[in-house]
Each structure stands twice: as structure tokens, then as C-alpha cells.
Amino acid sequence: MKHLSFLVYPKDVDSSGKTISILAPVGSALLGLSQGDKIEWPKPGGGFFSVKISEVVFQPERAGELHR
Numbered sequence: 021m022k023h024l025s026f027l028v029y030p031k032d033v034d035s036s037g038k039t040i041s042i043l044a045p046v047g048s049a050l051l052g053l054s055q056g057d058k059i060e061w062p063k064p065g066g067g068f069f070s071v072k073i074s075e076v077v078f079q080p081e082r083a084g085e086l087h088r
Contacts, residue, residue, distance in 0.1 A: 026077070027051075046071070
């Protein structure tokens with residue numbers, strides 16, 4: 021099953037379920053990963069799910085946007 025989510029600043033989190041705050045535990049674990057990287061993350065009820073970075077759409081710092 022493919023589920024797309026976007027890693028965003030806290031002010032940009034919405035109720036669609038498709039955004040993850042960079043300050044959420046899994047969000048901060050994704051920081052610094054590159055396209056193709058994978059991590060395993062614990063589920064609240066036990067077990068793990070796999071997270072794979074399929075695409076990096078935009079990186080503000082790489083684009084020179086250092087002040088937000």
C-alpha cells in the first residue's frame with residue numbers, strides 16, 4: 021500500500037493526514053534522509069511499519085531559504 025505524506029513545519033500541518041510535523045518523533049527521525057532511504061518505526065500498539073523516502077520535493081535550506 022502506498023501512502024504519501026509530506027514533512028512540514030508545525031504551522032503547515034493540516035487535518036488531511038498527509039502532513040507530518042518535523043517536530044513529531046517520526047518527523048524528526050526522517051530529517052536528513054535522502055530519496056530511497058528507509059527506516060523502520062514502531063507502531064503504538066506494537067510492531068513496526070516501514071517508511072521509505074520516495075521523493076524529496078523541496079528543501080528550503082538547499083534553496084537558500086535559511087530564515088523562516
